[in-house]
Amino acid sequence: MKVRIGFEIHEQLATRTKLFCTSPADYRDAEPNTNVCEICLGMPGAKPMGVNAEAVEGAVAIALMLNCEIVQEPVYILRKHYDYPDLPSGYQRTSMPIGRNGELAGVGIWEVHLEEDPGKYDPVTGKVDYNRSGVPLVEIVTAPDITSPEEARAFMRELVKVLQYSRRVRREGGTMRVDVNVSIEDGARVEIKNINSIRGLYRALKFEITRQKNLRRRGKAVRRETRAYIEEQMITRSMRTKETAEDYRYIPDPDLPPLRITPELVERIRRELPEAPHQKLARFVEQYRISRDDAWAITSEPEMADAFEQVCTQVEPARAAAFFRHIIKKTLNYHNLSFAESGIHVEDIVQVLRAISEGRLSQQAGELVMRRVVEGERAAEVLREMSRVDEQSLVSAVEQAIHQNPGAVEDYRMGKQEAINYLVGQVMRITKGRADAARALELLRERLS
């Protein structure tokens, strides 16, 4: 039975301010209801400022990266009316399409448009935090071109990568929301809401397709309805049917003149468009002469790709690529972190790779160093500590220094305190600087007293 799957994906745009006012859009570390003003609170009488230009540019850039045509006609901002505690005005503002007829990885992109995020309602306490209210969202609507949960997962991974590469969306994670449409063999379309991870998407689809197939096997029709994904139980549950579907009473917002996206603006954004993941991959293979697999691993995240290019200014690319693909990716997977979140600096990687190539560090030890870097240390310190001579070698170096410098030993014993510094220097010379100077001093004092 042929399955057809389409998505509506919402992601927050990384703008400084909200969509219709100048309250800060980054609210993560803010106390509840502090990043707000009368506009994003929807207070009586408040009027929106013009649509945030940074958000418009972000949506245009994303639409271009998804190979969309940018709409030439005026783009109206609509009011979508519904009643929910997180919606301070009783309507959500959502734009008409900004981009149309795009394509990514063989899947059609129907449209890209702007929306405002509502606040956050906690049904347990009954409290609403409006810090999120008015934060700009980009919504991407795909054609129902996907035919299996596996394809859905692969497509979403690719889309997430493109969004990250656009550098227009929030990188903190956890802000993406996906609504999925599923139908089987021209049956009724079922919408699933409340999905916020790729894993959740995969599980929700697995469940929903099985549910619909079972219904049909028993000769029952699939109802046109909206269902919610219940994360904890990995199932979907009916929210409302077509008969009880809401009428949003869309009207163009009378407070907002339509947007006009000029060809000049589109051209400027197109010129400044960051490299897409597949373009970067091809360039890495070509420019650094590395394998496609290496390049694929390295370009999985734009921040990692950037770091790779910087490392390659100081280290031979083939060795850097192997290190990124095997050691760094493994370390990140182990800690379940993205490169951007990991705290790894270019300098850390360069130092570890140098130590390995100079024979001071084994590959395995290199992995241990990276693990400690991810845990918050700097590679330089870790390397210094790891390369120190052990206690036994230090003791023999101390003894050797005493034996080889009877004059200095004599001076010290006669009360000339500075002489011991000369002996420490000799220990460092014998150990090629890998001794802990403080410990050497201690050992010398013991032996000479």
Add this chain to the structure above:
Amino acid sequence: MAAEFVLEHSPEEHLARCLDRIEREDGRINAFIELNPRATEEVREAPHGKLRGMVVGVKSNINVRGLRATCASRTLENYVSPYDAVVVERLRREGAVVVGMTNMDEFACGSSGETSFFGPTRNPVAEDRIPGGSSSGSAAAVAAGFADAALGSDTGGSIRNPASHCGVVGVKPTYGLVPRHGLIDLAMSLDQIGPITRDVRTAALLLEVIAGRSREASMLNADPEPYSRRLTPDLSGVRVGFAREFEELTAPEILGVVKRSLRRLEAQGAEVVEVELPSLEKALPTYYLIVFVEFFSATRRYDGRRYGHRIEEVCGAEVLRRILLGSYISQKEYAGRYYRRALQFRSLIRRELLEALEKVDVLAGPTTPKLPHRLGEELSPLEMYAYDLLTVPANLAGIPAGVVPAGRAGGIPVGLQVHAKPLQEQLMLNVMLAAEGRE
């Protein structure tokens, strides 16, 4: 000519006199819902701007920090404004003092001042009559001498209608000239804030203070002119249009006053010519369909969660009627049939008015088709809506329109309405000044 407000007494003394009059007479007139308890303090601290000492009443749908913007509804009876509307900020910066929040039709839904949750307002000039609406308290407060000026809002005549009935001056500016941020919505695409005053000069002064760019999206990129300094009653070469349709739609006693007023304009050098506005009668249904839909949208925030009451549970009959009609006609299945059609007619009416204004410099005519009814007299909704017949076209077209006292009919004031092209407030005010007949 001095471009600032002039007082006979000190600002403190002047405010005290206004407050004294309010105390003696407003029990009867009911122009104010709430007085500003800090007014006396504020007048002492007021900056030395060009409105220094001006005592201003503010319509109860405009936010004044610390005072209640009730919209004369139980829905917002406990809503204390946390912020100043942009126009209020601008008044304060020039030294004006808000004396209190004026009465109005509930959520500006009315043309008589009778639908207020806080009781009807009386017409101070003809006390058995309605003052008109919806800026009933603002016009009454100015007519009664409780304040030097008031702010009103005009969606389909709500400044001009009560100004005409109460014998004062009222101006609805070009849409987008005066910031609305802080004005509680009736119909967002039509609402404008404007001044109500006793003379044209003060209206010009107030308008130049409140008008001009702000950060809200629906503003024109226009700066006000120094209207009060440039005012002149000399109308040499000015062509004044009078529409034939005005004659058919207006009561004869009003027409008589208006025509005398036109002759005064001719005496000042104007040429009066007849024009046609064939779609004038379509303006009213077009206007109300737009109002219903936009008002429905605007009231969704009064869901009972933040402001205490769910609007549908506590509002009056007229407000409820508009919400229900707005909800009905904006349904998916009807949206094309009503709201879109209304927007098409709106374009037609705008085009027709602008075309008429290509042939002449201003249009002058009556403000309302009939004189104000007696307080308490029962009118059907359609009879009530008919008051707005001649005032809604300016809102639909977004053009400026002002009302100036033209005389009386049976002791009841009648105002002359002057329309101008977008942003031609100066010419409109000049014509109003000439009609005012003061020197």
